[in-house]
Amino acid sequence: MESPDLKTEFAGVSLANPVLLASGTCGYGSEFEPFLDLRELGGLVAKSLTLEPRFGNKPTRITETPAGMLNAISLENVGVEAFLNEKLPALPDGIAVIASAFETEIDRYAEVCRRLDGAKGVAAIEINASCPHVKAGGIEFGQDPKVLASLVRSCRGATRGPLIIKLSPNVTSIAEMARVCEAEGADGVALINAVQGLMVDVRSRKPVLRNILGGLSGPAILPIALRMVYQVSQAVGLPICGIGGISSAEDAIAFILCGASAVQVGTISYTNPGAALEIRDGISAYCQEQGVAAVRELIGALELPPPARP
Ligand SMILES: Cc1cc2nc3c(=O)[nH]c(=O)nc-3n(C[C@H](O)[C@H](O)[C@H](O)COP(=O)(O)O)c2cc1C
Numbered sequence: 001m002e003s004p005d006l007k008t009e010f011a012g013v014s015l016a017n018p019v020l021l022a023s024g025t026c027g028y029g030s031e032f033e034p035f036l037d038l039r040e041l042g043g044l045v046a047k048s049l050t051l052e053p054r055f056g057n058k059p060t061r062i063t064e065t066p067a068g069m070l071n072a073i074s075l076e077n078v079g080v081e082a083f084l085n086e087k088l089p090a091l092p093d094g095i096a097v098i099a100s101a102f103e104t105e106i107d108r109y110a111e112v113c114r115r116l117d118g119a120k121g122v123a124a125i126e127i128n129a130s131c132p133h134v135k136a137g138g139i140e141f142g143q144d145p146k147v148l149a150s151l152v153r154s155c156r157g158a159t160r161g162p163l164i165i166k167l168s169p170n171v172t173s174i175a176e177m178a179r180v181c182e183a184e185g186a187d188g189v190a191l192i193n194a195v196q197g198l199m200v201d202v203r204s205r206k207p208v209l210r211n212i213l214g215g216l217s218g219p220a221i222l223p224i225a226l227r228m229v230y231q232v233s234q235a236v237g238l239p240i241c242g243i244g245g246i247s248s249a250e251d252a253i254a255f256i257l258c259g260a261s262a263v264q265v266g267t268i269s270y271t272n273p274g275a276a277l278e279i280r281d282g283i284s285a286y287c288q289e290q291g292v293a294a295v296r297e298l299i300g301a302l303e304l305p306p307p308a309r310p
Contacts, residue, residue, distance in 0.1 A: 113155045129141045
């Protein structure tokens with residue numbers, strides 16, 4: 001069999017393969033150049049950007065958990081102008097770079113989008129409507145359907161390019177939030193962001209993180225993320241990018257079977273910075289083994305049991 005076709009499309013962006021690096025876990029891309037050839041990735045989502053540079057929380061702001069990590073970095077970033085003028089031009093041509101926008105007010109989110117709109121080298125804008133540990137803004141943008149609707153509407157008005165909304169898992173109905181994004185004209189949804197969590201140091205009797213709460217990522221959240229991608233795929237026609245606990249090609253394929261057109265790889269890169277390309281190669285090997293000519297054939301191909309008789 002010939003090499004399987006790994007090309008896919010997400011939210012109107014053509015990708016050479018379905019594997020991207022997740023926002024906040026790959027810096028602005030260049031940080032990964034010693035470890036992998038960025039041009040071999042499907043793409044990358046850069047660290048979320050605010051209008052002005054932001055310094056984030058003081059330590060302790062990251063800790064290990066039994067099956068992942070808990071972080072409360074709080075969106076430290078260089079700001080949108082430094083990204084456009086310094087970070088983006090440092091990347092090799094031809095990489096699908098998705099810029100991520102975050103702010104503390106809706107108008108400011110829209111302004112970040114306006115500045116990114118049409119910038120050379122920005123393939124799409126992902127709205128981080130879901131940071132689980134930022135006090136002002138952050139989580140509530142992704143938790144209240146009405147607030148999410150006005151956020152998506154404002155950002156939609158600020159960019160003609162592909163607009164992706166990254167959803168929070170810290171909600172009762174993820175399907176409802178995806179429907180809001182679809183109704184307001186988003187081109188795709190990415191899910192999930194980190195799950196709100198807490199770790200306690202029982203000797204000091206204090207929370208491990210200075211921020212008290214953090215975002216849980218890594219293998220612990222994989223089944224939650226798969227469940228949400230499946231539910232969203234049943235609820236909307238929007239393309240989905242699956243994120244959460246992916247450490248292997250099998251994990252990535254599970255997301256694709258549940259309806260994701262592409263995936264993002266985050267926490268695993270901290271222990272294995274080359275993981276994203278290993279996952280891409282593993283997807284190719286799986287297609288070959290299964291006689292699948294193109295990875296696109298696997299999107300949403302989950303086989304469900306027949307409904308139980310009453
Ligand atoms: C240290 C760290 C920083 C992160 N920063 C961001 C960020 O700036 N913007 C964002 O949308 N998500 C951010 N995330 C969330 C990841 O993009 C991803 O949604 C989450 O970690 C789940 O994927 P994973 O289990 O593969 O890591 C961050 C995650 C980690 C671990």
